[in-house]
Structure formats: structure tokens, C-alpha cells
Amino acid sequence: xxxxxxxxxxxxxxxxxxxxxxxxxxxxxxxxxxxxxxxxxxxxxxxxxxxxxxxxxxxxxxxxxxxxxxxxxxxxxxxxxxxxxxxxxxxxxxxxxxxxxxxxxxxxxxxxxxxxxxxxxxxxxxxxxxxxxxxxxxxxxxxxxxxxxxxxxxxxxxxxxxxxxxxxxxxxxxxxxxxxxxxxxxxxxxxxxxxxxxxxxxxxxxxxxxxxxxxxxxxxxxxxxxxxxxxxxxxxxxxxxxxxxxxxxxxxxxxxxxxxxxxxxxxxxxxxxxxxxxxxxxxxxxxxxxxxxxxxxxxxxxxxxxxxxxxxxxxxxxxxxxxxxxxxxxxxxxxxxxxxxxxxxxxxxxxxxxxxxxxxxxxxxxxxxxxxxxxxxxxxxxxxxxxxxxxxxxxxxxxxxx
Numbered sequence: 066x067x068x069x070x071x072x073x074x075x076x077x078x079x080x081x082x083x084x085x086x087x088x089x090x091x092x093x094x095x096x097x098x099x100x101x102x103x104x105x106x107x108x109x110x111x112x113x114x115x116x117x118x119x120x121x122x123x124x125x126x127x128x129x130x131x132x133x134x135x136x137x138x139x140x141x142x143x144x145x146x147x148x149x150x151x152x153x154x155x156x157x158x159x160x161x162x163x164x165x166x167x168x169x170x171x172x173x174x175x176x177x178x179x180x181x182x183x184x185x186x187x188x189x190x191x192x193x194x195x196x197x198x199x200x201x202x203x204x205x206x207x208x209x210x211x212x213x214x215x216x217x218x219x220x221x222x223x224x225x226x227x228x229x230x231x232x233x234x235x236x237x238x239x240x241x242x243x244x245x246x247x248x249x250x251x252x253x254x255x256x257x258x259x260x261x262x263x264x265x266x267x268x269x270x271x272x273x274x275x276x277x278x279x280x281x282x283x284x285x286x287x288x289x290x291x292x293x294x295x296x297x298x299x300x301x302x303x304x305x306x307x308x309x310x311x312x313x314x315x316x317x318x319x320x321x322x323x324x325x326x327x328x329x330x331x332x333x334x335x336x337x338x339x340x341x342x343x344x345x346x347x348x349x350x351x352x353x354x355x356x357x358x359x360x361x362x363x364x365x366x367x368x369x370x371x372x373x374x375x376x377x378x379x380x381x382x383x384x385x386x387x388x389x390x391x392x393x394x395x396x397x398x399x400x401x402x403x404x405x406x407x408x409x410x411x412x413x414x415x416x417x418x419x420x421x422x423x424x425x426x427x428x429x430x431x432x433x434x435x436x437x438x439x440x441x442x443x444x445x446x447x448x449x450x451x452x453x454x455x456x457x458x459x460x461x462x463x464x465x466x467x
Contacts, residue, residue, distance in 0.1 A: 068347060068348065070273060070283075071304075073343075073344065073347055074272045074273060074302075074304050074305075075304070077335075077339075077340065077343040077344075077347075078272045078273075078279070078302050078304075078335055078340060079272060079302055079303065079304050079307070079333075080333070081304075084304065084306055084307050084310060085303075085307060085327065085328075085407045086307055086310040086311060086314060086327075086407050086408070088406045088407060089314060089405045089406050089407055089408060090310065090314070092406070093314070093318055096317075096318065097126050097313075097317055097318070098126050098127070100126075100226075100227075100317045100318075101123060101126035101127070101128050101183070101317060102126055102127050102128070102129075103127070103128070103129045104128050104129060104130075104182035104183055104226070105128065105129060105130040105132075105158075105178075105181045105182045105183070106123065106128045106130065106131050106132070106181060106182065106183045106184075106185070107132045107133075107134070107175075107181040107183070107184045107185070108120055108131070108132070108133050108134070108185050108187065109134050109135070109166045109184070109185065109186040109187060109188050109216070110134075110135055110166075110186060110187030110188035110189065111133035111134065111135055111141075111144065111161075111185075111187060112133065112135035112137050112140035112141040112143070112144045112161075113135070113137070113140065113187055113274075113275060114271055114274035114275045114305055114308065115187050115231060115271060115274065115305075115308045115309060115312065116133075116135070116185070116187035117140075117144050117147075117309070118271075118305050118306060118308050118309025118310075118312075119185060119187065119308075119309040119312045119313055119316075120133070120144070120148075120309070121148075121153060121306075121309055122306075122309040122310045122312070122313040123309075123313055124148075124153045124154045124155065124156075125153075125154060127154055127156070128156055128183070129156055129157075129158065130156055130158040130159075130181075131155070131156050131158070131159045131160075132159075132160050132161075132162065132178070132181070133160070133161040133162065134161075134162045134163075134164050134166055134171060134174075135161070135162075135163065135164075135188075136163065136164070136165050136188075137163070138163035140275075141161045141162075141163050142161075144161065145159075145161050162174065166186070166188055166212070166216055167207075167208075167212035167215055167216070172215075172219065175219055175223070176219075176223070179223060180219075180220070180222075180223025180224070180225060181223075181225055182225060182226045182227075183225060183226060183227050183229075183316065183317075184220060184225045184227075184228045184229070185228075185229040185230070185312065185316055186213070186216065186228075186229070186230045186231070187231055187312075188208065189208060189209050189231065189247075190204065190205040190208050190209055190243060190246075191233065191243065191276075196241060196242040196243060196440070198440060199438060199439055199440050199443070202242055202440050202443055203433045205242060205243060205246060206242070206246055206429055206433075206443070207433075209243075209246040209247060209249075209250055210246050210249050210250055210253060210426060210429070211426055211429060211430055213230070213250060213253060213254075214253065214423070214426055217253065217254065217257045220257065220260070220261055221257060221260045221261070224260060224261040225261055226261075226262070227261075227262050227263075227264065227316055227317065228254065228257075228261055228262065228263045228264070229263075229264050229265065229266075229312060229315060229316035229319075230250060230254050230263070230265050231265065231266060231312055232247045232248075232250065232251055232265045232266060232267045232324065233247045233267055233268070234267045234268060234269055234301065234326070234391045234392065234393050235247065235391075237267065237392045237393060237394055237395050238392065238395055238453055238455075239451065239453075239454050239455075240454075240455055240456060241456065242443070242444065242447065242456065245447045245451055245454050245456075248451060248454075249422070249425065249447070249450065249451070250265075251265055251324065252417040252422050253422050253426070255322050255414060255416055255417050256416060256417045256418070256419035256422045256423075257419070258321050258322050258416050259416060262320075262321040263321065263322060264315050264316055264319035264320075264321070264322075264323050264324075264325070265315065265323075265324050265325070266311050266312055266315040266324065266325040266326065267324060267325070267326045267393050267394075268301075268303055268308065268311055268325075268326055268327050268393075269300060269301030269302055269303050269327065269329065269391065270300045270301065270302050270303075271302070271303055271304075271305055271308040272302045272303065272304055272305065273305065274305060274308070278294060278337050279337070279340055279341075279344075282294075282340070282341055282344050283344075286344070286345075286348060286375075289365060289368040289369050290362075290365055291355070291358075291361035291362055291364065291365045291375075291376040291377060291378060292341045292345070292361075292375070292376075292377045292378075293358060293361065293377070293378045293379070293380075294337040294338045294340075294341050294377070294379050295336075295337055295338065295379070295380065295381065295382040296336070296338045296379040296380060296381055297336075297381045297382055298336065298337055298382050299334040299335065299336050300334060300335065300336075300337070300391060301327070301329045301333065301334055301391055302333075302335055303327060307327070311325060311327060311408065314405070314408060315408075319410065320410075320412065322414040322416065323410050323411065323412060323414075324394075324398075324410065324411035324414065325408050325409070325410055325411075326393035326394065326408070326409050326410075326411070327393075327407060327408060327409075328402070328407050328408060328409050334391075338377075338379040341377060341379075342377075345375050345377070348375075349373065350373055350374065350375040351373060351374045351375065352374070352375055352377055353374050353375065353376045353377070354377060354378075354379065355376050355377065355378045356378070357378060358378050360376070360378070361376040361377060361378040362376075364376035393409065394409070394411050395453075398411045398414070399411065399412050399413045400412070421450075425446075425450050428446060429443070429446060432446060444456045
């Protein structure tokens, strides 16, 4: 049977037939054309789900040059094929580079070009599962915070007209290291805001983005493997298209040190197990609810024999860093809900003490040099900098589950 993912997302996940940001894009179309048209754009991490959606949101406004850097060579190739095969405008100067933004090669490329008008950075560890031990924690913090300083130093030398770096709703009152890293990232980029304009966005889960649990459902179904999901976790969702649009609007229309977020209410939250149930129904399966991963795996053997009864295991969340509720701003942050139809903006954020942020980065860098450093030590360093950081540690990781 035919299955259309975009239609499924609109019907069962976001429950919106059109993008929630179309009204704001239409309202500011002339401004966006003036800001983007004829400009040189660098997108770091542009082959990922959000980065590639940002590029597609940007191209109708006709930048003169587009450079994309991403470590995933295969995804970068597919992005290029997709753009070339579509009716999208692609500037005459379009160059995708499979490279790490913290590499010597990237710095040579950046300096040879003499900087860019617009720089957007989507290179990040975004999963809570990326903090199961000291090694995964180090990789996360180096990518999200420590290495980001080198990029900002480059931008300080070659000032862009705008710099955008995506944040997360988990940066508001963080309970996991990933959310804390993004909250520190906000301070880091804002500490450079006296040199060039910086903007960011906190937003919800991107439905069926690369590596997400719903995307995993599709992969499991294609392999006739059982589905597993938390039964007590509700999240806000935006569509892949909407994820790129909110970043584009924030990057182009935001004031210096602005943090954008979508205007979503609690009634629009959705559970992962409900998404799995609707997905299996769309594929024409009946559902068998199992009491464990092991039972579901055993029952899945019948799928390969032609059964139309699909085993699932839904259970309460018990892994580290899971936030019970999502939020986009915290007490004390000034929020403008009037300027945009579908977007709220956190405004009037003061520039952080740059020395304090850089001292934290130096402390983290030095801590990782020790063979005796532990995950708990790093949590302590982060908590000292972020007094509201209350890490939830259960001793269990998502990598231990299906």
C-alpha cells in the first residue's frame, strides 16, 4: 500500500495541514528577499534533517552563493542530488564540502573565502543517549561547546551579517547534559554578540528527523522488527519543513541575542506510543502489546512468516536525562508574543560575561585531559556554572533498550 510520510505527519503528529509558519513567511517576504538575496551563505551541518530543511527554506529568496559543510559525505551527496532534481532555485555558486567545521581544512577554506554574509551552524549532538559515559559526554561537549569557540573566533575575525546556531527546548531548565550543553552554547554565542549579530531558536522534536524514535519506527517496520517506545512521554513536534522555516525566520529576522520558539500549547503535544500505533495502522497491521523487549522480539518472528499482527513493547521511561515536560522559556526571560503570528521571541537577553564562559570551556577542556575524570565530575562542573541544572541520573541509557 502507498504510504505518504508528509501526509502522516500532518494527520497524526503535528495535526496541521499547512506549515504553522507560512503566515509569518508571507508577511515578511519582502524583508526576507532583501536580507537573503545576493548574499553568501555558509551552512554547517547542512546535510542533516534541520540543516537541509533550513537550506530549502532559504533558497526561494535567492542567495548568490551557498556553501555546505558536513561530516556525513553520503548525506551531503543526497542533499545535492535532491536540490538538483527539484524545482528549487540553486545558486550558480553551490559547493558542498565533506569536512569537520573544527578541522584545519575548514579554517583554511573559511579564511580563503574571506568569511560569509550569513553563517548557520547545525552541527550538534542532539540526543540524550549521547551522554551514557565519559567518552560520549566528551564527544557531545566538544561538538556542542568546546569546538564551537573556534568557529566563533573565526567569525570575530570575519564578521557575518548574521550568525545562527540551533538550540533546543531542553536548554530551558535542563535535566540532561545535552540540554545543559545547548544552554551553555547560548551563552557562548551571545558572549560574541558585541562583534556580530547572533540568534538562536529553541524548538520541539522534529517529526521523523534522522535518528529520531519515529524515524526508527520506519526502519524497524522495513526490517520487520518490533517497535518499542515510552508510554508516558509527551513531546511537542514540528514537521521537517517547519524546522527549517523557524530557523530561517530566526536567523534573518531576529534581533541580536534573540531566541525564537514556536507558539505551541500543551494540547498539541503527542506521545511516541500513539505515533507508533497510528503508523502501524497506516501500514495495515493489527497490534500485539508485549510485556518486554524479549517477548516482542520473539513475536516478530511471525512477521517474517507473513503475519499482519505487529508486536510492540511500550513501557514507562526509566532512562537518564528524560524530561517529564517540555518548555521553551523560563521564569525571568522576557518574551514577545506579539511580533509574529506563530513565533514567540525571548528578547532583551543580556550579553553574558565572555571571560566566565571561556573559563568554563577551558575548565572542561582541561578536565577531559585527565584519565580519572568521570561523568559525575562533568555534571558537577556544569551544575556550578548553571545553578538550575538538575541532572536526572537513573544509571540506564537508551542504548540499553530496543
